[in-house]
Amino acid sequence: MTLNIGLIGCGGIGQEHARRLQFTLNGARVVAINDLHRDAAVAFADKAQIPATFYDSADALIQAPEVQAVVVASWGPAHEEQVLACIAAGKPVFCEKPLAVTAEGARRIVEAEMKHGKNLVQVGFMRRYDAGYRALKAALDAGTVGDALLVHAAHRNPAVPEMYVGDMNITDTFIHEIDVFRWLLNDEYTSVQVIEGRKTRHAHAGLHDPVTILLETRQGIRIDTEIFVACRFGYDIQCHVVGETGVASLPEPLTVPLRSNARQGSGILMDWKLRFIESYDVELQDWINATVQGKVRGPDAWDGYVASVTAEACIEARKSKQITPINLPERPAFYA
Amino acid sequence: MTLNIGLIGCGGIGQEHARRLQFTLNGARVVAINDLHRDAAVAFADKAQIPATFYDSADALIQAPEVQAVVVASWGPAHEEQVLACIAAGKPVFCEKPLAVTAEGARRIVEAEMKHGKNLVQVGFMRRYDAGYRALKAALDAGTVGDALLVHAAHRNPAVPEMYVGDMNITDTFIHEIDVFRWLLNDEYTSVQVIEGRKTRHAHAGLHDPVTILLETRQGIRIDTEIFVACRFGYDIQCHVVGETGVASLPEPLTVPLRSNARQGSGILMDWKLRFIESYDVELQDWINATVQGKVRGPDAWDGYVASVTAEACIEARKSKQITPINLPERPAFYA
Amino acid sequence: MTLNIGLIGCGGIGQEHARRLQFTLNGARVVAINDLHRDAAVAFADKAQIPATFYDSADALIQAPEVQAVVVASWGPAHEEQVLACIAAGKPVFCEKPLAVTAEGARRIVEAEMKHGKNLVQVGFMRRYDAGYRALKAALDAGTVGDALLVHAAHRNPAVPEMYVGDMNITDTFIHEIDVFRWLLNDEYTSVQVIEGRKTRHAHAGLHDPVTILLETRQGIRIDTEIFVACRFGYDIQCHVVGETGVASLPEPLTVPLRSNARQGSGILMDWKLRFIESYDVELQDWINATVQGKVRGPDAWDGYVASVTAEACIEARKSKQITPINLPERPAFYA
Amino acid sequence: MTLNIGLIGCGGIGQEHARRLQFTLNGARVVAINDLHRDAAVAFADKAQIPATFYDSADALIQAPEVQAVVVASWGPAHEEQVLACIAAGKPVFCEKPLAVTAEGARRIVEAEMKHGKNLVQVGFMRRYDAGYRALKAALDAGTVGDALLVHAAHRNPAVPEMYVGDMNITDTFIHEIDVFRWLLNDEYTSVQVIEGRKTRHAHAGLHDPVTILLETRQGIRIDTEIFVACRFGYDIQCHVVGETGVASLPEPLTVPLRSNARQGSGILMDWKLRFIESYDVELQDWINATVQGKVRGPDAWDGYVASVTAEACIEARKSKQITPINLPERPAFYA
Ligand SMILES: [Mg+2]
Ligand SMILES: [Mg+2]
Ligand SMILES: [Mg+2]
Ligand SMILES: [Mg+2]
Incomplete structure (x- = not known):
């Protein structure tokens, strides 16, 4: 069986998802698209040879009978309303x-989904x-280093655009660590502290960079x-989990070891888009397979x-410079 | 469009290919199967939920109208005849x-395919x-280390079964290096020398292990x-290409860096099946995509x-202990 | 010229220093020894073939005319008084x-030395x-990674004896980091915070382990x-300095890279004594050479x-759980 | 006791040895020097503050009563005669x-020393x-990887001067491997093969570079x-010993791990003089200590x-392109 998908948003990530759903992954096809920019979206679908129907509104797409999942x-800013509409329509x-x-908006989604009575929503933490x-x-789950005690992590980007401030x-960067650590550790956060130290001369005016964020968990x-x-x-993601009997680390992405120019070692990616590109395929394939099973x-x-x-x-902890509880x-x- | 595939041989690798064609890859499905053992093949297809027709002979499967590619x-020992039948049927x-x-058998396939006039055959060098x-x-192609001069390689297996001899x-192990080096270097071999040195006590009687094989290329x-x-x-594949300005190496497979038990570093696979498992997916997806394009x-x-x-x-070089030309x-x- | 040295304390580290001064380093010899345990000290000197005179008190040794440096x-607990006696005697x-x-005791030494008017004291931060x-x-001094912004460090020991508590x-472990970071960074500390998180089950009752210590510097x-x-x-010392353009790390100690038992990588020392053993030679040779030059x-x-x-x-920060100023x-x- | 040393040859390596004997190592001093260039040698000794007597001939220095070792x-080309004179004088x-x-000249030294009846000669394989x-x-001696079966090695230099040919x-480069492998493996060579493959464009006219040399041992x-x-x-020395249960490798020299400019890893030395500079100290200290013990x-x-x-x-194997026995x-x- 093939899952019929409606895609809302045909910008960069939307186009990539459309292509992978249609031409790379197994068991799905894109049958409907919606975007604020009709012409661009239709042109994209034509060029990509994706025979999908264009809908003038997200809501119309969500309601369309041939759309099985969105x-x-x-x-x-549009996510909350669109997700709520999917829940209302009973569509994954x-x-x-x-x-x-x-958080309040996310809370409303949680409540709507619980009221609906069936899990429908997955979030793109790839x-x-x-x-x-x-x-x-x-x-970690196999106990290779015993129970986790500490995590040392880093999220480094070579540079960010001028519009990246405050x-x-x-909200755009650490949010990935927020999701992945609690999943990695099977734990929940209880407090946070944000430390703004010496600022690099390479950060622009509206941004304090680097910062150190300390999270505490229930355990x-x-x-x-x-x-x-x-x-x-480089774009450099580090994660070292210190357990009771050892340290387990996030593997470096695959690169060609080189000996050249008086250096030996491997490359570091400069483009963040390449770092997790394969995980999008795995993520959406798993979503398709689970969706088909109603999960x-x-x-x-x-x-x-x-x-x-x-x-x-x-954000509150950064402003207050205090250890801030997470309730x-x-x-x-x-x-569950 | 979905490519209809006929599968000949439902043993270990055949079953894996069937599953990936049907449930992992994009654009294909298995519509026909053949195997020496009918019952086992049918039972596999049932259990795997692959609704394919069983054919009693490879030839019947190849001829079946719904089979677009094999x-x-x-x-x-069965490959030559089956591939020749595919060529005769004009099927990829x-x-x-x-x-x-x-080599003589392979030569016959080459000649049949040339006579047929269209490329149809791909070999599973994953x-x-x-x-x-x-x-x-x-x-290498980007010139990162300049022109290649030397390659240092290793193909290591933790152990082999008793039936692995002579x-x-x-034929079963180095054959992978034979294919991959000429592709890697865009070159052809001109001579070979095989050196049997000190034998490990862990090799069984019918096998001289390790051996060193020296290849020379046209360049x-x-x-x-x-x-x-x-x-x-461990199962450990090494390849280091020494060029005019540096050395580029085959990356190690992804494993979790560990510090534990007075050691630091990464794991080495013990099971060869895991080393190239992802390449089978890439290989067959590329084959599907090219086949659909008629290439x-x-x-x-x-x-x-x-x-x-x-x-x-x-083999001749091993027997003669001489530098042996490859014509x-x-x-x-x-x-081309 | 050969520097005549008086050694106070012939325990483990004292005996090692005696041997290296006498038999490994250049330009010094041990001419006098003192220890609370006369017999053991004399027996050691005999066995080690170090023809030094035994003095019944540290003070007598310091006063001895043939002793040029101590x-x-x-x-x-004996250090303060003995160092003050050396200063009083005008001996390095x-x-x-x-x-x-x-800190008060150290302050008294600083004041005595300044009053004496000439630098005489070196501390064994190896x-x-x-x-x-x-x-x-x-x-770092060469600007390889630009100005330092952050340091991530670890001081790990496989185990400590029961008497190691509180x-x-x-005072015994982090003290090394305290000295080495301000030297490494050419900077001074302004505050400290101590975080006691999840305790390992392998720590004994009187010790909270691990802890994280956060230092802030003037810069x-x-x-x-x-x-x-x-x-x-393992005994594992880590230090990663994040600068404005890169990260520079403390090299791992030399060990033999191994591929064995499904792992690849290097060994980690289990015995802390081996980690800095060579630095003692360099430290004391440099001290001899500087002392001979009156520096x-x-x-x-x-x-x-x-x-x-x-x-x-x-210690105060640990008790208060507050960010504590270092004045x-x-x-x-x-x-200077 | 201090060993009185006579130094023959005050060029680059001679001056370095003089300084380390006098100012770095323990238990020796340079009391006599000889060189073809008297003025330069005397000027060096003055500047380095080494109060040694200049002798007009190597022979006179060897005979000088205060010289205990040379x-x-x-x-x-002068070595053979000078070493023979030391043996004749009974001096280490x-x-x-x-x-x-x-080889003939070396053979004469072996025979003279055996005739003399006591070991006196050490060669500078550092x-x-x-x-x-x-x-x-x-x-290896501890059996960490079992019995050795294969060795993969490399001796790489960034460049050599024009006078380095043929x-x-x-004779100048591989000679180090020749000595060190038989020591490492406790074994002797039985044959050699030299392979001249593709020449790098960066080698000058009089030199075939790179070459591969295959040695076989008695085992x-x-x-x-x-x-x-x-x-x-870079100057890059590699040695990987493949044993029956694993691979043990020569550690890389200590360098600072860096993450910078889209690369991670360590530096490779460009100057060969730095690679083994510490081994000269260890070598000569051990020689002093053994010499004092008459060994x-x-x-x-x-x-x-x-x-x-x-x-x-x-050299013969290179010319003949044959597997050449080493008798x-x-x-x-x-x-023994
Ligand atoms: Mg995402
Ligand atoms: Mg294959
Ligand atoms: Mg110390
Ligand atoms: Mg030497």
Whole structure:
């Protein structure tokens, strides 16, 4: 059986998802598209040879009888309403991050889904599908280094555009760590502290860079993450989990070891888009397979909500310079 | 469009190919199967939920009108006849290695295909689809280390079964290096020397292990390969290309870096099946895509023939202990 | 010329120093020894073939006319008095850490030395002489990664004895990091925070392990150090300096790369004594050479004092769980 | 006791040895010097503050009563006569490589020393004192990877001067591998083959570069060494010993791991002088200590002779392109 998908949002990530759903993955096809820019979306579908019907509104696409499941790749502020419409229509939806631009909005989705009574929503936290993180989680779950005690992490970007300012190193960058660490550790956060130290001369005016973010979990695990988005040298994701008997680390992405120019070693990616590109395929294939089985197997609405709550606590902690509690209700049995 | 595939041979590799064609890859389905063991094949297809018709003979399957392309995963001695039948039927065929059990047999396939007038045959040399080898080839083709001068390689296996004897370290093991180096270097071999040195106590009686094989190419590149199939410590494929300005190496497969038990580093696979498992997906997806376009893009019948000729020269070189010429006709324009 | 040395304290480290001064290093000999245990000390000197005179008191040894310089390797609580006696006698002294067991005691040494008017005191912070730290400092000083912004460090021990409790992970362990980071960064500390997270089950009752210590410097550099003394897997010293254009790390100690038992990589030392053993030779040779020239070139009394003040602030920070200021007077010109 | 040393040859290596004997090592001093260039030698000694007597001839220096042991650092063609004179005078001698410029000359030294009846001669093969090679040998001797079966090695130089031509990649470069492998493996060579493959465009006219040299030992161990002296990228010494249960490798020299400019890894030395600089200290200290005890503990005259015989066989093998036997008499009991 082939899953008929409606795609909302035909920008960069939307086009990539359309191509992989249609030509790379197994068991799905794109039958409907919607975008604010009709002409561009139709031109894209023509050129890509994806015979999908264009709908003038997200809502119309969601309602269309031939659409069995929805992929939301529109801009962030539209997500909440579109996901709520999918829930109302009882259709499975894969929503790119963020699930909503506020924790309150994410909360509304959680409540609507629970009221609807069936899991429908997956959020696009693709790192959970990265081969490296999965191998690390498998090693941790197998007890290879004993119980986790500490995590040392880094999220480094060579540079960011001028429009990247303020809290974006939390909402756009650290948000990935927020989701992936609690999944990796099977744990929840209880407090956060944000430290702004010496600023690099390569950061632009509206951004304090680097920062260090300290998370504490219910089990007492301490996680320190360096967020450094003007590091110049590469897109570099580090994660080292210190357990009771050893340290397990996130594997480096595959590169060709070189001995040249008085140096030996491997390359570091400069383009962040390449780092997790394969995980999108794994993520959406798993979503298709689970959807066909009537399940949500990936990060769900609750995960999206927790990420929003945590990000808001990080922002507050940065302002207050205090150790800031992260108050989360218990995970409802619905999301167990 | 979906490519309808007939599968000949439902043993281990055949079953894996069936599953990936049906449930993992894009654009194909298995519509027909054949195997010496009817009941087992039918039971497999049922259990795997692959609604394919069973054919009592390879020939009947090849002739079946709904079969648009064939995958040959039967045992080696049957390959030549089955591939020739595919050519006679004008149907694209993906044949697991070896293309034929003799160079002479491979030559007959080459001649039949040329006579037919259209490329139809691809041979299952999956290493060309491994992400590591592809990254290495890309680095070499980009001139990262200048022109290649030397290659240092190793093919190590922790152990081999009792039935693995005699020349099997050439025909079953080194055959992969034979194919992949000439592809990697865009070159052809001119001579080979085989050196049997000190034998490990862990090799069984019928096998001299390890051996070192020296290949020379038309450009004068010298390749030394250690074949060591009772090395105990892991399945370990090494390839270091020394160029005029540096050394580029095959990346290690992804594993979790660990610090534990007074050691730091990464794991080495013990199971060879895991090393290139992802390359099978890439290989067959590329074959599907090329087949739909009416092309052969991967290793072709000529490559299969060259591998056979080279393997036979290696066997002769081992017996004679001499530097043995490898005499290859020029690649016909048909295979350019 | 040969420097005549008097050694106070013939325990483990004292005996090692005696041997290296006499038989390994250039330009010195041990002419006098003192220890609380006369017989053991004399027996050691006999067996080691070091023809030194035994003195019944540290003071007598310091006063002895043939003694040109003193090495203090007695137990910590005796250091202050012995170093003050050397200053009073106008004799150069190399004092193993700690310079004194309180910051106040170290302060008295600083004041006595300044009053004396000539530098005489070196403290045994041997890491400054480790080839790895020196290479790292050279790289930083050369601007290889631009200005330092962050330091990520770890000090891991496989296990500690039962008597190692309470604040010893600061006073005996972290004290080395305290000295080496300010030397590495050419900077001074301004605050400290100590975080006690999840405790390993392998730590004994009287010890919270691991802990994370955060230091801030005048330049705003943020240093996080994991102190983990029951880590089980090895003696493992990590130091990664994140600069404006890259990351420079402390080299791992030399070990034989191995591929064996399904793992590849290098060994990690289990015995801390081996990690910096070569730096003791470099340290004392440099001390001999500087002493002969009438100079103090290594870590001086001020460095010993700063280490004590910082360690006391760490202890206070651990108790208060607060970010705790480190108040240091300006370095006197005398120690510039 | 201090060993009084006479130094023959005050060129680059002679001056370095003089300084380390006088100011770095323990238990020796330079009391006499000789060189073809009197004024330069005297000026050097003055400037270096080494109060040694100048002798007008090597012979006079060797005879001088205050000279207890001799270091020969003159040019190669003078070595044989000077070493023979030391033997005649019954004085211990450390002779830089080569022991003699022909195998025949080395043979005369062996015979003279045996006739004299006491070991006096050490040859300056410093690699045996390198910390990396020693760690590798310790691992092999401990059985870490089982019995050795194969060795893969490389000796790479970024570039060589115009005067480096012809067989110098054997006599000046590979000579180090010749000595160190038989020491590492406790074995002797039985044959050699030299393969000249594709020549790099960066080699000058009088030199075939790179070459591959294959050695066979009595135990059947096969050693392949790449000699590549215009490799451009660095001075890079590789040695991987494949044993029955694993692979043990020569550690890389200590360098600072860096992440910068889209690369991660370590530096490779460009200056060969730095690679083994510490081993000279260890080598000469061990020679001093053994000499004082009346012993020769390092590479002896027999080792120098074996190196010469092997180098001559390599040269013959290069010319003949044949597998060439290496015929060595049994090691005399005198050198056991
Ligand atoms: Mg995503
Ligand atoms: Mg294959
Ligand atoms: Mg010390
Ligand atoms: Mg030497």
